[in-house]
Amino acid sequence: MERKWWKEAIVYQIYPRSFKDSNGDGIGDLNGIRQKLSYLKLLGIDVIWLSPVYQSPNDDNGYDISDYKKVMDEFGTMNDFDDLLKEAHENGIRIIMDLVVNHTSDEHPWFLESRSSRENPYRDYYIWREGKGENEPPNNWGSCFGGSAWEKDEKTGMYYLHLFSPKQPDLNWENEAVRNEVFEMMDWWCRKGIDGFRMDVISMISKTPSLPDGEVKEGLYGDFSPYAVHGPKVHTYLKEMNKKVLSNYDLMTVGETAGVTVEEARKYAGSGEQELNMVFHFEHVEGDGELRKWTDKKPDLLRLKRVLSRWQEELGDDAWNSLYWDNHDQPRAVSRFGDDSSRYREVSAKMLATCLHMMRGTPYIYQGEELGMTNYPFTELSQFRDIESLNAYKELIGKGLVSHETMMRYLRCKSRDHARTPMQWDDSPEAGFTNAVPWISVNPNYIEINAEKELADENSVFHYYRKLIKLRKNYEIIVYGNYELIMKEDTRVFAYVRSLGDERLLVVCNFSDEETAVSLPEEFFREDATCLIHNYNDSLQQRQSRLLPYEAAAYYLHKK
Structure with missing residues (x-):
């Protein structure tokens, strides 16, 4: 087994909007992260995975990018980013950026040009098709965020593909000019000194050119995954990316690859494939619900063990695992896999950490996980901010597939907003996250669960994570066994x-x-x-x- 720094690293994911507000506008920012670097150094992490901080209209909280080389105003300036990167490096902490290149914002200059006319040079930067008939999309694909995956542009009379929000049009990776633009942008960030990329839905960048109808499931839309996930040229494109950019730097790369199998993962991250270092699979966090992810069932431990063990055993020495319980798209781990009651929250949070961090692979900690933060007790739809949650409610209620009460139960269990409530720093108003009104509510349990309290308690979840991290650094068997x-x-x-x-x-x-x-x-x-x-x-x-x-x-x- 070849030794690599990214195999031995502990990664900490920061969702900037919810981490720390430094300027009193209710939104976390880059300078807020800088203020907490000493906290992260004390925890012992090696790498920060920074969720998107690029210029964005925020339709999907920054995963809809309108300028890859500018920082969103709410987060600060490029000078603030440079200062954060420099100070992180001085503290021995690397930073990997979120790379979102399956789609852009519909406000990106490329798309504004692309939709202006059928003859525009940027037209082929995106995936445009004629409808099947009068007001009928090119195929029956459904979007990940609900509704059709196609949006009709009235000016040119054609449809563009968006596997997510209509404000997130998919790039056309068949176009070499698109790939070259992306590679140049990545190289620009590498020259700036970042340490790698987490690649958002990277398994979706290649589509079957004929774009056939998908199998209709749950009485809604056609399933695009056979034709747009692990598509025909995805490995060709990633090998090209590796050759032109990644191989020129000492980087950590991890691909978000929904629907990936162990066999497919070896193609993305096998030691001889020259693509990525590792991938995120989703088998262990996929729901057992009849309505895609929506359910309030507790995970089945036998299934969980089988899934995680298969990935441990079958990747073998040829590829590397990424280890995680939660992230910005998942509910809080202790509420989902453990017990968030006052009696067992701490001990079950420590149990989950033990189970994960002792496995082979690179562990990822999501902000607040090291405190045992829990799901938010949502009671009203108006409390949610997540586009996926709101669209799912509208669609599933509208089609009569669930009742309001049932859907609220599902949202209280699985909404992405659980991960996005502000970091709980202390027991002051708004948990020390901000001195203004936060963009999303702070969990009311911050009085009991906060970083200040846990730092002062040597038996806390925080100090347990510190011990786990030290063990990984001292015992080679934990990393490579x-x-x-x-x-x-x-x-x-x-x-x-x-x-x-x-x-x-x-x-x-x-x-x-x-x-x-x-x-x-x-x-x-x-x-x-x-x-x-x-x-x-x-x-x-x-x-x-x-x-x-x-x-x-x-x-x-x-x-x-």
């Missing part, structure tokens, strides 16, 4: 063994709120086995036949 799932059919316990040469590591996690009997390998309970970390104050070593609710521990053994 092989993985083997044990207790495969246990419906409450997630346990696995890591191995590297003469070293062995046992990780055991109770995902239930009940005391649970277990049968663990005896070798780890000899006198020479060391308990590296444990989320209860007493030692599992004295009672290896049972686990307390949400108990987790890791045991290290070096065979002589």
